Amino acid sequence: MNQYFNFTRFGRVLRQHTTEHLTSYLLSTAVLAGGILVVLGTLTYLTRRPLERELQIVLFDFGLLAAGLLFTASVFAALGSPRGAAPALLLPASHLEKYLVAWLWSLPVFVVLYTGIFMLINLAVLQLASQGQPYEVYDFSHGAREWATPLLSYALLHSVALCGAIYFQRLHIIKTAFWVFGTLAVLLIANRQLLKIMLPGSSPIAPFGDVWVGEGRQHALLTLPTEQWHLALMLLPVALAVLLWLAAYTRLTEKQI
Template sequence: MNNLLDFNRLGLLIKKQWIEQRKTYLISAGALVAILGIMFFFTLFFSRNVTLEGQTFQMFLFIISFMISGTINTSRMLKSLSERTESISFLLLPASHLEKFLCSMFYSIFVYGIVFLMAFYLVDFVAVTIYNFQNHANVSLINFLGGPSSSGKVFLKGLSLALLIHAFGLWGSVFFKNRTFIKTMFLGFVAAVVFGLISQGLGFAVFGQSATIDAFRSVTLGGTDIREPLKIELPSGLGEILQYFVWTVVTIGLWVAGYFGLKEREIV
């Protein structure tokens, strides 16, 4: 008997979660469409400066709504662990920790991702159709893969950041025993501030107080005693690769920590 990963058990877990949570998921999907609709139509039809031309507004709404709903989505991951009686049922269900972890990942990344994209494109389609009809314009739906190269980059960045938030949320839901969402978000805020201060502090310690640091890209050395500021810049694209590398390492690290946290979870 495989005590680590059995696809039959994983399937049973996915089915169980669907039957138990389907009402919540369907209501959440409806709420997501409604919120996206409100965001689109209120901004578009009540603000004269906003236009759908150039897709900048669509991209902006996509990133903002992806981040907000992604954060809410992470708060629901492994929700069972934040309540003592529920966590007993969850931990003692005859499936491995890896299967429980993968089931949570399946719903919070794969299913959520598809549902979000469907909801966004549904609202985007309606908004673009109305906009084109009213303005006799020819704006197309946002296209991350075949559209302007910047769209793809923004999408990739948004996706990486969303996965990082997901990993952090998952880690928090395993490690905190109650008020998981608030504690995780607060810790995330503190971690971001501390990381910023440390990286700035390290930069100043190495390059001096007058340096201007653009993380993952360049350091500009300059001051009143130097006529021409000296800019040290990473080769084009390398900074971005480095940034993705760091995000990926942190994301995977948090997922792994979350998995081991689940294995070590005790119920007092």
């Protein structure tokens, strides 16, 4: 086990990575905070009132996914070229330790930093714009679904971006996007053809959706119970993310100078 993971060695790798990239991470954090402030401030100025809670949720989710995608895609960008990969691959640590360092920075650390920055700026903008008007702040206080949905979505997107950053040598963001859209297109076509074979009278549906079957005026809806459906929506992105994380790690172990 010591060959693959050692806490002391992992701590050194984490400290070295943090020291080498601290300046760029601080600059990126400043840019992120500035971007959030500009978006929230501009929308508040245009509407002349505090932003509604639903709009705050949309902006939080979109910002998390967009900023997280760019940051995660850059984590293993150096491995795209042999010259850039040499320092990382020659580092005296296991592939698992190098991978976990990148995973920690791009998932839990990024999510915590982004959430804290967004919440602080959002609260400040709401207070400045309220001028005595009542407002409602987005703070995850309305149930677990408010934080679970963006977190699971980001975990899945993170795994996809991590795979793309490791598998593709150049233009990994563009190539990853084509790979995702191509996979979705194949999945939709295969799903429809399979339904035609199994249920000839069914209506076109999205994968994992409810199915209407029947002919003429007689139709029936095939669906999962609500609790099982919610459980499936939670487990599916987690399972896909874990598989893609494993695929990214496997690809990293194959990297050579």
